[in-house]
Amino acid sequence: MARGVVQFFQESKGFGYIRNPESREEIFVHRRHLQEVIKRGDWVTFVVSEDKNGLFATDVRKIPPPEAQHSEEVR
Secondary structure (H helix, E strand, O other), rough: EEEEEEEEOOOOOOEEEEEEEOOOOEEEEEHHEOOOOOOOEEEEEEEEEOOOOEEEEEEEEOOOHHHHHHHHHOO
């Protein structure tokens, strides 16, 4: 699974983009592939899929930001 940050998500239109912080690549996401509500700045995991229009994210799920994950491991 890939990880990234929601750069943009317009609920009224049902789509947005997730940025992979390592590759800086932006991946399209449609609301039908969300497991929960997302908003700009949320960290997510997702599966990268491809069709005739290009790459898109599926099975999108929110996760804690990396700094929160690290502080939980220290406890």
